[in-house]
Amino acid sequence: MKIDVPLSLRWADLDAYNHVNNVEFFRLLEEARVRVFWTRQPGESDLPDELAVISAEAGSGIMTLIGSQRIEYLAPLEYRQKPIVIRLWIARLGGASMEVHYEVRDGSAPEDRVYAIASTTMVLVDAASGRPMRVPSEQREAWTPLLEEPVSFRDR
Numbered sequence: 001m002k003i004d005v006p007l008s009l010r011w012a013d014l015d016a017y018n019h020v021n022n023v024e025f026f027r028l029l030e031e032a033r034v035r036v037f038w039t040r041q042p043g044e045s046d047l048p049d050e051l052a053v054i055s056a057e058a059g060s061g062i063m064t065l066i067g068s069q070r071i072e073y074l075a076p077l078e079y080r081q082k083p084i085v086i087r088l089w090i091a092r093l094g095g096a097s098m099e100v101h102y103e104v105r106d107g108s109a110p111e112d113r114v115y116a117i118a119s120t121t122m123v124l125v126d127a128a129s130g131r132p133m134r135v136p137s138e139q140r141e142a143w144t145p146l147l148e149e150p151v152s153f154r155d156r
Contacts, residue, residue, distance in 0.1 A: 001089065001145045001146050001148070002087050002088065002089040002146075002148060003036055003047060003048070003051070003087070003088055003089065003146070004085045004086070004087050004105075004107070005031075005032040005035050005036060005047065005085065005086045005087075005088065006083040006084070006085055006107065007028055007031055007032060007083055007084055007085075007086055008081070008083045008084075009077075009079055009080065009081075009083075009084065011079060013027075013028075013079070014078075014079050017076075018078055018079070019076040019077060019078055020076075020077040020078070020079070022071075022073070025071055025073075025077075025104065025116055025118070026069060026071070028084070028086060028104065029069075029071075029086065029088075029102055029104075029118055029120060031086075032086035032088055032102065033088070033100060033120065033122070035047060036051050036052065036088060037051060037052060037053070037054050037143075038052055038054050038055075039052050039053065039054065039055050039057075040052050050142055051142055051143065051146070053138055053139050053142045053143075054139070059127075060127065061126065061127050061128065062124055062125070062126070062127060062133070062136075063124075063125040063126075063127045064122050064123065064124060064125070065122070065123045065125050066120060066121070066122060066123075067097060067121035067122070067123045068119075068120070068121045069118065069119070069120045069121075070118060070119050070153065071116055071117070071118040072116060072117050072118070072153050072154060073115070073116050074114055074115055074116055074117065075113060075114070075115050075116075076115075077104065077115040077116075082107075082108070083107065084104060084105065084106065084107060084115070085104075085105040085106070085107035086102055086103075086104055086105070087102065087103040087105055088100055088101065088102045089101055089146050089147070089148040090143055090146040090147050090148070091119065091147070091148065091149065091150035091151070092147075092150070093135065093140065093143055093144065093147060094135070095134055095135065096123055096124055096132035096133055096134055096135060097121055097122060097123045097124065097132070097135075098121075098122055098135065098143065099119055099120070099121050099122075099150070100119065100120045100121075100122060101117070101118070101119045101148075101150050101151045102116075102117065102118045102119070102120075102151070103116075103117055103151070104116040104117075104118070117151040117152075117153065118151070119150065119151060119153075124136075124139075
């Protein structure tokens with residue numbers, strides 16, 4: 001299962017070439033991840049509540065750290081007021097980590113252009129010890145339906 005997260009661009013996201021800056025792409029990916037996986041009030045979002053099982057509150061006991069990120073730009077993304085769509089899914093659910101994959105999409109049928117593909121390895125860490133921890137069964141159960149094939153990056 002893949003999840004589509006609509007996100008609005010900000011004027012400040014642009015670089016001198018009038019394209020969304022490469023660093024801002026990572027901010028958009030982070031925003032989509034947080035909206036899907038972090039806990040929220042029931043009904044607060046149109047996204048599935050059952051996926052939002054990471055507590056970001058102080059004292060929650062679990063931290064998430066980024067182990068790696070990769071992005072491949074396919075087309076320039078210019079500022080617009082209509083939201084873009086970050087399509088995300090999990091390509092690998094490991095012992096202490098998960099690999100989230102993305103497509104940054106136009107979201108308009110029939111064009112629905114893909115501007116970038118990306119992946120993020122997110123590691124779950126015990127807040128007290130600072131050491132990686134096993135993905136708890138609640139998260140594993142919630143996220144298993146999101147398992148799909150990884151994006152295909154071009155070979156170098």
